[in-house]
Amino acid sequence: MPSSTTRSDIEVEKLSKIFGSGEDAVRALDDVSLTIPENEFFTLLGPSGCGKTTLLRMIAGFEQPTSGRIKLGGSDIADLPPNKRPVNTVFQSYALFPHMTVAQNIGFALKMLGKPKAEIDETVTRMLKLVKMEPMANRKPAQISGGQQQRVALARALAPRPRVLLLDEPLSALDLKLRKEMQVELKRLQAETGITFIFVTHDQEEALTMSDRIAVMSAGKVLQVGPPREIYNHPAERFVADFIGDTNFIAAKVERANGRSATVRLPSGAALDAGLPEGLSPGEGESVTLVVRPEHAKLAADGALKGTVENAVYFGTDTHFHIRLDTGDLFILRSQNAAMPNGLPDTGDAVSIAIPEGAVQVVRG
Amino acid sequence: MSAVELAPHGADTDKPKAARGDIAWRWWLVTPALIVLLLAASGPLLIVLVYSFLEPGSFGGVVWNFSTEGWFQVFFTRDIFDETVAPATAHLDIFWRSIKLALYTTLITAILGFPTAWFIATRAPDVRPIWLFLVTIPFWTNLVIRTFAIQEVIRNEGLVNNILMTLGITSAPIQMLFTDFAILLGMAYVFLPLMVLPLYASMEKLDFKLLEAGYDLYATRLKVLWHIVLPLVKPGFIAGSILVFIPAIGAYVTPRILGGGRNLMLGNLIELQFGQGRNWPLGSALALTLLVIVVIALLFYIRSTAQPEGRRHG
Numbered sequence: 001m002p003s004s005t006t007r008s009d010i011e012v013e014k015l016s017k018i019f020g021s022g023e024d025a026v027r028a029l030d031d032v033s034l035t036i037p038e039n040e041f042f043t044l045l046g047p048s049g050c051g052k053t054t055l056l057r058m059i060a061g062f063e064q065p066t067s068g069r070i071k072l073g074g075s076d077i078a079d080l081p082p083n084k085r086p087v088n089t090v091f092q093s094y095a096l097f098p099h100m101t102v103a104q105n106i107g108f109a110l111k112m113l114g115k116p117k118a119e120i121d122e123t124v125t126r127m128l129k130l131v132k133m134e135p136m137a138n139r140k141p142a143q144i145s146g147g148q149q150q151r152v153a154l155a156r157a158l159a160p161r162p163r164v165l166l167l168d169e170p171l172s173a174l175d176l177k178l179r180k181e182m183q184v185e186l187k188r189l190q191a192e193t194g195i196t197f198i199f200v201t202h203d204q205e206e207a208l209t210m211s212d213r214i215a216v217m218s219a220g221k222v223l224q225v226g227p228p229r230e231i232y233n234h235p236a237e238r239f240v241a242d243f244i245g246d247t248n249f250i251a252a253k254v255e256r257a258n259g260r261s262a263t264v265r266l267p268s269g270a271a272l273d274a275g276l277p278e279g280l281s282p283g284e285g286e287s288v289t290l291v292v293r294p295e296h297a298k299l300a301a302d303g304a305l306k307g308t309v310e311n312a313v314y315f316g317t318d319t320h321f322h323i324r325l326d327t328g329d330l331f332i333l334r335s336q337n338a339a340m341p342n343g344l345p346d347t348g349d350a351v352s353i354a355i356p357e358g359a360v361q362v363v364r365g
Numbered sequence: 366m367s368a369v370e371l372a373p374h375g376a377d378t379d380k381p382k383a384a385r386g387d388i389a390w391r392w393w394l395v396t397p398a399l400i401v402l403l404l405a406a407s408g409p410l411l412i413v414l415v416y417s418f419l420e421p422g423s424f425g426g427v428v429w430n431f432s433t434e435g436w437f438q439v440f441f442t443r444d445i446f447d448e449t450v451a452p453a454t455a456h457l458d459i460f461w462r463s464i465k466l467a468l469y470t471t472l473i474t475a476i477l478g479f480p481t482a483w484f485i486a487t488r489a490p491d492v493r494p495i496w497l498f499l500v501t502i503p504f505w506t507n508l509v510i511r512t513f514a515i516q517e518v519i520r521n522e523g524l525v526n527n528i529l530m531t532l533g534i535t536s537a538p539i540q541m542l543f544t545d546f547a548i549l550l551g552m553a554y555v556f557l558p559l560m561v562l563p564l565y566a567s568m569e570k571l572d573f574k575l576l577e578a579g580y581d582l583y584a585t586r587l588k589v590l591w592h593i594v595l596p597l598v599k600p601g602f603i604a605g606s607i608l609v610f611i612p613a614i615g616a617y618v619t620p621r622i623l624g625g626g627r628n629l630m631l632g633n634l635i636e637l638q639f640g641q642g643r644n645w646p647l648g649s650a651l652a653l654t655l656l657v658i659v660v661i662a663l664l665f666y667i668r669s670t671a672q673p674e675g676r677r678h679g
Contacts (some may be wrong), residue, residue, distance in 0.1 A: 062577055082580040095578040099596045108592075109582035160583065 009129045015068035030220035035308040045207040046217035088157035089166045096141040103137040109160040125153040167199045227315040235275030238365035241291040250290040254282045270304035274360040294334040300354035437647025463631040467614035470552040478560035486568035543625035551619040560605035567601030600667035
């Protein structure tokens with residue numbers, strides 16, 4: 001975790017990008033500001049078209065900002081072409097040079113930088129070892145598997161020791177098993193090299209498992225930035241809660257707001273303490289939306305919410321209950337099976353749901 | 366799944382007999398083309414080969430006596446008075462000129478064709494066919510007419526000289542027509558599309574992300590061109606070079622019209638033996654020599670494409 005004493009590596013200030021002009025203009029990035037400290041695994045998470053790749057391409061230098069600034073280690077890099085930025089990219093399609101061997105691919109950047117041959121050879125050997133590709137050094141990209149190509153793409157981008165490594169959905173072309181392996185591998189590489197990673201993905205699980213911090217993006221804006229736990233447990237926006245994990249939304253009215261927490265009253269009459277996102281201070285009686293994660297809620301004898309089981313889906317380790325609340329809303333509850341040895345409620349049973357303290361969050365939108 | 370799609374008659378694998386019959390039937394499909402090739406290419410070639418070993422008739426044609434004189438005359442001359450043998454420098458000069466002009470033409474079309482093909486390949490996919498279509502427009506007019514048009518443009522009283530003299534850049538016309546420059550200009554013009562089209566075909570397949578990767582990995586534009594683009598479009602260059610070099614070395618119309626009578630190429634020399642020269646065996650031997658040069662050039666190209674591949678795997 002970055003401490004407050006580490007220097008910031010990438011600073012993005014009020015960055016906007018508009019593609020096209022006139023009526024066809026698309027605002028791909030809308031007034032985005034971010035600070036990414038050195039040696040952080042930072043993830044840009046969002047659905048396709050949210051602007052995450054555009055932001056990455058602007059940091060790499062492939063796109064010019066319409067307005068705003070990008071600073072690297074304190075100095076503005078807006079006027080530097082991609083080949084002058086100490087930033088390297090791992091492309092989604094890997095973009096390995098098909099006419100070069102694995103070793104030549106990895107040594108390419110150093111060769112372009114005019115490094116002596118001995119140094120190139122030494123670095124290439126070290127990189128091959130780092131990504132466990134030594135036996136494949138003389139193969140062509142077409143002669144190795146997708147997962148191996150991925151490793152070579154990583155080694156190629158890491159070889160010149162960039163200040164920042166940009167990764168554009170690098171795992172999306174891999175199958176599930178390989179993807180899980182590479183998630184661990186990427187995390188290891190980041191720790192070993194100490195290079196700042198900026199990772200772009202639309203996969204929320206990938207973001208949660210790998211990142212030091214996540215920026216959730218939607219429609220060209222950054223909605224929330226924070227560590228995975230904070231993003232998951234304390235989403236500030238409805239979109240963030242919905243995009244990451246399964247979520248129940250419940251309407252409520254504010255009784256009392258006090259700093260970062262509020263007392264809210266549910267339609268059933270029950271009162272709950274809920275967390276408030278930063279900068280939100282609803283007045284008394286104001287309608288708000290609450291977020292409750294399915295695994296945080298519990299079946300109880302006398303809970304805050306009441307309803308009827310519509311469907312119970314057995315998953316082995318746990319069971320998902322689809323509960324129609326008395327208010328008409330659907331509530332999903334995930335219950336660990338070991339915790340309920342005495343039989344589970346069945347379809348049609350009336351149940352009561354308890355929400356533990358700290359499991360409720362008010363969201364914007 | 367794709368295997369099923371590729372073989373709509375899924376039963377083929379179960380019935381090898383039916384498959385064999387199918388293949389035999391498909392061979393019939395190529396027979397018309399084979400017959401044309403046999404009659405129009407191999408047949409005449411065989412006649413030329415036979416003629417090159419016969420004696421010339423006094424008024425053209427051949428006399429059916431075996432002789433190697435035709436082949437001898439390709440490379441040597443015999444003095445008519447004292448029978449001294451000397452190398453046929455006139456012929457060798459023309460061989461060398463033809464090879465040189467064909468190589469220059471290939472080089473010029475490659476240099477001009479690369480940016481053209483690049484321009485087309487980087488247009489939006491829906492407008493590329495329009496640009497390709499424009500490239501083929503010269504083919505709409507007969508070669509002879511187009512070549513005379515170039516003559517009109519570059520002759521002493523032609524468009525270019527008139528403009529230069531009107532602007533006072535030169536006081537006397539520059540002799541362009543009937544020079545090697547004129548032949549090169551004409552051939553580069555005629556053969557340019559044959560370079561552009563295969564170059565475009567290889568550029569169209571180029572993954573432009575590779576160029577971004579190159580820039581990202583500290584390569585300048587020139588280095589991206591040299592280390593990434595050129596190696597990857599090499600097949601296009603090779604195909605274009607074959608398509609340009611082979612017809613260029615045997616070009617007949619262009620050197621005839623733009624080179625005047627003075628700057629012969631191989632094609633003109635061969636025609637001369639069958640016409641005014643009335644020496645068909647020599648003409649045949651020259652034609653076969655041209656064929657040998659073309660085959661050698663082709664082998665050279667094949668080697669240049671195959672060797673790096675072999676070395677990589679070796």
